[in-house]
Structures are given as structure tokens and as C-alpha cells.
Amino acid sequence: MPEAAPLWAALVLPAALCLGAVAAAGFDAVVGGGAGRSGSGVLGTASAPLREGLRLLAQQRRTTPSADVALGRVGLGLVPVAAVLAAAVVPWGFVSVTDPAVGIVWFNAMEVLAWAAVWLAGWGPNSVLSLIGGYRFLAQGLAYELPHMFALTTAGLGAESLRVSDVVGAQQGLWFAVWMPAAFAVYLLSAAAMSYWGPFGYPLGGDAAGGAVAEYSGVDRLLLLGGRWLLLVATAAFSVPLFLGGGQGPLLPGWAWTLLKTAAVLAVLIAARRMLPVLRADRYMEFAWMVLVPLTLLQALFVAVVVLNR
Amino acid sequence: MLDDTVFWVLSALAVGSGIMVFRFDSMARATYALLLSLLCVGGLLILLGLDYLGVVIVLMMTIEMAIMGVFMVMYMMNPAGLVPMSMLHNKKGAAALCTGVFLLMALGIVLAPWPPRAGTAEEDPTRALGESLMGPQMLTMMTLGFALFSTIVATVLLATHRGRYDRLGDDLRARRADDPVPGGVGR
Secondary structure, three states: EEEEOOOOHHHHHHHHEEEEEHHHHHHHHHOOOHHOOOOOOOOHHHHHHHHEEEEEHHHHOOOOOOOOOHHHHHHHHHHHHHHHHHHHOOEOOOOOOOOOHHHHHHHHHHHHHHHHHHHHHOOOOOOOHHHHHHHHHHHHHHHHHHHHHHHHHHHHHOOOOOOOOHHOOOOOOOOOOHHHHHHHHHHHHHHHHOOOHHHHHHHHHHHHHHHHOOOOHHHHHHHHHHHHHHHHHHHHHHHHHHHHOOOOOOOOOHHHHHHHHHHHHHHHHHHHHHHHOOHHHHHHHHHHHHHHHHHHHHHHHHHHHHHHOO | OHHHHHHHHHHHHHHHHHHHHHHHOOOHHHHHHHHHHHHHHHHHHHHHOOOHHHHHHHHHHHHHHHHHHHHHHHHHHOOOOOOOOOOOOHHHHHHHHHHHHHHHHHHHHHHHOOOOOOOOOOOOOOHHHHHHHHHHHHHHHHHHHHHHHHHHHHHHHHHOOOHHHHOOOOOOOOOOOOOOOOOOOOO
């Protein structure tokens, strides 16, 4: 069933991911209630993130004294680049840009690069508040990453392969989300958390005056804030081949099902953001270590026993 | 041809950024130069067909270096990490030692009588490597892994400032944990 994508797909991928991010950010702006303001229709509100992005492109760059410019810019650039590289293994229908034998590990490795990049971006400007933002994500990311890794492993375990197309193939008839609900739920939680977004927005939190992004303006700010949306879209899209049967479904072609399912997952994540406050980090971290890690391990054990008896 | 180019570019980057670890005077830069070097090594392993090991090196080394960076900044006594400082102690001795070891290993590679390839390459080189490394010594490896893990747990237990007896009383019967900062599971 899996096919090799043509070479031009590698060029289309970043554009498609950006399009997805703009659409998701627009939807978020509408859900956030911006449409209620006088003088702006739904369309005006939905395009607000895009206009803000264009405005940032034209804005002047802020500089700080004795900044580590090189490291900061490496971090800023790495966030969107890692998101695009992660999305390279996500199948669109049944076709992905690349389908390596270790696709799941590759996806995780790219997410982790983005995690380290946020610290770099926070370190760069030589400013207290942005450094606090970077350190926050470094500490919290560990608590997010472990359950996340176990959730990813569980899907690979169910398919007995780390190749993404094999995971999709193993879900004919029964989605992994159905018989691995805990892994799926933890994946969704950590998808939002690894993109330091919504209820997990601490690293860029308002209580630290913007955290890692505090000192950035113009294109720097666009890279970090836009990269965050790219990460969110990529992680939401990856939940489809992992847990929701990929492009499988009746009537419609594979690519349409991928699009529909990704949109549904994104809608759930965005709605959850609007309904939940920013979670207190210390509470969530203890919850992650004490509840989510054992829970995902038990889920993996359950799946392993099922697979062994198949 | 492409493989050769990738090999030389990655090798040059790995060695170059490895040298920069000792040239940089900022702990953050030194740490991330080391990370770049290790990422290139991961790429070289992928080039050898060891996909899993290569990607796992990228994954684990990124996590490790990101955490190590914090400790480097913390321990190296330049709080902002931006103050110029040297990574080198005993400069001449260290340089002589490093060059010596490098030459010794490189000479070993060049002078060793490598056997010609017998048969064809395995279909899954990662599996073949794992079996030839660990196959006969699985029991040793399992014991070693268990010993290492117990050591980590024991060290954390000894080093922790507040254990469960501090939090829940000597008989572990307290209904609420006695924590300086409230919040979390069951509180």
C-alpha cells in the first residue's frame, strides 16, 4: 500500500505545513472569540494571525547587549526546521516524503531537537526573563517527553515495526486509538506539551513577560511563534497514522481522510486550549511522573501481551 | 560518490565542531558544539546502514547535551555563562596526550590488516551488529543493565534532599505530604 512520494513533495511539504499552521491559527483566533469584536467579520478574525505574521516580517529586529546572537538564531531557526523534518515521515494518505524503517524514532528525535532549540532561543538574548522561559521548558520537557516516548513506543509495539507505513497497515479494521486509549490520550496531551502550547504554554508564559520570546521581535519572533504552530500541526498530523488508521476510511480517498482526521485532532486540541487554563507546572509534572509514566508503561505491557499471543 | 561526499562533509563537521568545543569560551557554545559533533556521528552511522543506532544517537545525545548544558553553566562558575573562560587545564600536557591518542587510533585504523569481506552484507545491519555485540553475552548485559539502574536509583535516594519519610512521616502514615510548596498528586 505505501508508495514513494515524488521528489517535488519535499518542496511542497514546508508550504503545506505552513498552510496548515495558518489555518489552525486562524481557527484558534475565531474560537477565541475575536469574531465578536465590532468591525471584523469571521474572515477578518481568521486572517488575523496571517496579518500578524506579515507585520512581524516587516518589523525591526530587537537587539540586546552582549547577546549570544549565533546560538539564539540557531535555536530560533531550528524550531520550524525541526517541525518540517518531523513532518517528512507523516504520510499524506498513503504517501510520505520519506518512509524510513525507524520513522517513529526519527519523529521523536526531531521533536527533541525543537525542545533543545527553545532553550537556545531563551539563552540567546542574555536576558533574565527569556532565560527563565528556556530553563522552564528544559525541565518540564523531560516530564513531557517520557510519557510521550512510551506512547509512541506503544504504537510501534502494536504494529511490531517502527516504520510509519507498517503502523498504518496494522490498523486495518481496528484503530490503535480504540485498543490503546491511554497511549492515544497521553499522545494528545504531550503533543500540546511538546509544542509548549495552550495549557502547557509556560515557557512562553505571560507571567514571565513572554518567556523565551520576550526579547524577540520581527522575524525572530515569527520563527519561534510560527514554529510552535508548525510543531503543533506536525504532532497532530502524526497522531493520525499512529492511532487513527492513517488514510483508511470508506468512500473518500486516503489523502482526504488524512486531512479530515488531522483537522479533527487539531480542532480538539484548539478547543481544549480555549477551555483549559494554563496548568500549574509543578502539579502537572508530578502528575506526569507519578501517573502518566506508570500508565503508559502498563499500556505498553498490555499491548505487548496482546502482540505476543497473536 | 554521494556517499563519499556525505561522509567527508559529516566527518569534517564532526571533527571541526569537536575541536571548537575546546576553543569556545562559553559553556553554552561548547555544549552545543559537542552536540553538533555527535549529530554528525549519528549521520555517519545512518550512512553505514545502521539507521536505528544513528537516529537514537540523535535523539539521546540531544536530550543529554541539552541537560548537560545546564550543568556546565552551573558548575563552571561563570553564572551568566557568557563571561570568557577556558575549558582547558594543563594545556600542553592535554594537547600532547590528545594528539598521541588520536594518532595511535588513526594508525591502528590504517595499519590493521582488515580481512576481506566474506559473503554479503546482512539485510538488517542493526540486528547483525546487536547480535554480534551482545548475542553470547546477553546475561552479562542484562546483569550490567540491572546493576547500572540500581546504582542510579540508589544514588538518587542518597542524594535527595527530601525523601518519602520527610514528606509522609517516619511511619509513612501522614495523610498529607509535608511539602514546602503545596500542590501535585493527592494534595
